[in-house]
Amino acid sequence: MVGIKFYSILLTFTFLSLGCAKPNYINSDTNKISAPKSEKTETCQIFFKSLNVCANLKWNILPTQNDSGSFSLHFYNNGVDFSLTKIPRVFLWMPSMGHGSSPVTIKSVSASNFNIEKVFFIMPGEWDINVIIQDEGGVTLDQASYSLTI
Amino acid sequence: MIKLAIALLFSICFSYNKTLAAACCGGGFALPSIITNDDSTQVSTSFTQSKIDTDVFSNGNWQKRTNNDVTQSFKFDAAHLIADRWQVGISSNIIKRSRDGSMGGSEQAFGDSTVNLGYETLPDWDYNPYRPHIISFLSINIPTGKSIYESETGIGSSGRGFWALSIGSILNKSWGNWDSNAAVEIHKGFTKNIHTVDFNGDAQPGFGSSYSIGSGYNLKDFRLGTSITWTYEDAIKITSTSNTASTRAEKQRYATGSAIISYMPTNDLSLTLSFADQTLFGDPTNTTLSKTVSFLLQKKWAR
Numbered sequence: 505m506v507g508i509k510f511y512s513i514l515l516t517f518t519f520l521s522l523g524c525a526k527p528n529y530i531n532s533d534t535n536k537i538s539a540p541k542s543e544k545t546e547t548c549q550i551f552f553k554s555l556n557v558c559a560n561l562k563w564n565i566l567p568t569q570n571d572s573g574s575f576s577l578h579f580y581n582n583g584v585d586f587s588l589t590k591i592p593r594v595f596l597w598m599p600s601m602g603h604g605s606s607p608v609t610i611k612s613v614s615a616s617n618f619n620i621e622k623v624f625f626i627m628p629g630e631w632d633i634n635v636i637i638q639d640e641g642g643v644t645l646d647q648a649s650y651s652l653t654i
Numbered sequence: 655m656i657k658l659a660i661a662l663l664f665s666i667c668f669s670y671n672k673t674l675a676a677a678c679c680g681g682g683f684a685l686p687s688i689i690t691n692d693d694s695t696q697v698s699t700s701f702t703q704s705k706i707d708t709d710v711f712s713n714g715n716w717q718k719r720t721n722n723d724v725t726q727s728f729k730f731d732a733a734h735l736i737a738d739r740w741q742v743g744i745s746s747n748i749i750k751r752s753r754d755g756s757m758g759g760s761e762q763a764f765g766d767s768t769v770n771l772g773y774e775t776l777p778d779w780d781y782n783p784y785r786p787h788i789i790s791f792l793s794i795n796i797p798t799g800k801s802i803y804e805s806e807t808g809i810g811s812s813g814r815g816f817w818a819l820s821i822g823s824i825l826n827k828s829w830g831n832w833d834s835n836a837a838v839e840i841h842k843g844f845t846k847n848i849h850t851v852d853f854n855g856d857a858q859p860g861f862g863s864s865y866s867i868g869s870g871y872n873l874k875d876f877r878l879g880t881s882i883t884w885t886y887e888d889a890i891k892i893t894s895t896s897n898t899a900s901t902r903a904e905k906q907r908y909a910t911g912s913a914i915i916s917y918m919p920t921n922d923l924s925l926t927l928s929f930a931d932q933t934l935f936g937d938p939t940n941t942t943l944s945k946t947v948s949f950l951l952q953k954k955w956a957r
Contacts, residue, residue, distance in 0.1 A: 523937070524935055525934055525936055525938065527933070529716045529718065569719065569721040570721045570753075570755025570758065571756045572756065593852075595851075595852035595853065600711070600903055601802075601904075602889075602890040602892045602901070602902075604803075604852050606807055606808070607851045624757040626809075627808065628719075629709060630711065630712070653711075
């Protein structure tokens, strides 16, 4: 009897402590990427502060939870195409989780235009597309990121 | 006979009070294999299938997964008494992960392994309606699995990737056909160097902890039980070697509720089926939530 009383108290404490989850579901439209977070101007999506260079990102194929996408990067400075001496480095990073994703493929269209393919985010959430401008020797000249939510 | 059955069934309790992983990233920190009754040795094999149901972002939004991301695990646990109140244990597993889509596929690899040392802190010398049976443990997580940093596709991740040290205690008590249990553990991961195509630097995990409570009812050769486990992981600090700046990932938090049914055809053999759901309890953040089905077979040897 004493044991049952003790168990009842324990059970009560258990239920009081449980705390059911309170889901806050949002729509999971697999073809939708939310507007990027950026403090830059509308005409400059990715701003490289040290070089005073802008890069605009345009999605060619939107990535989904199952399939990769692709986008193009156009570099310019004061409205004039900015030529890179080396293909930029682009990698995906999930800041909240502290890990990256599959490596992307970068193809040069011209010295200021590049196609980034095999863009795949291994899980939904907030991601950064990090872009690094390098010199001919591979030394980093400047880097910036483009934030988005998958 | 009933008391013996109850005592034997206790050994099943913590076979499934395991801390299930935040499935995205290769694994969580599981409670070690511990003998909680009067046996000298216990060996377990288990098969687990888990499917990611929901992603919870750091801003509190929940999003249902629309693709199939399934993890299967085959695990082996063993524990053995080395002295009257001391025991050692090991645990290892093989993980296979599959995901839909052109960037999906299937990969399998060894998961993380653990070795542990247990001590019967508070034995059941005589019956007391209030005093629980307590076993404390020290456990080391060995990163034999492939971490998320070493997997380009994500589906190849089978472990946390960090060496980690854990200490904790398991408590259990029975009253007639009823039993209850609780566990608490705290762990600390150690810094890992990361060298991938895209990133070179260090990942420095912080502290993590889990605590669980559970109860069960024993009916002849069967036990019906429930449990809930709350898990917390500190944010991981990421430092790149290409610049001095460092970033800190967000903390993770989730809760796992489980329903368990066990059957003991003989005194030394048990079969357990359990279902776990991470979407029902707690206040999760920055994690994936899964639903899991597990089957365990356990063999024990008496002292």
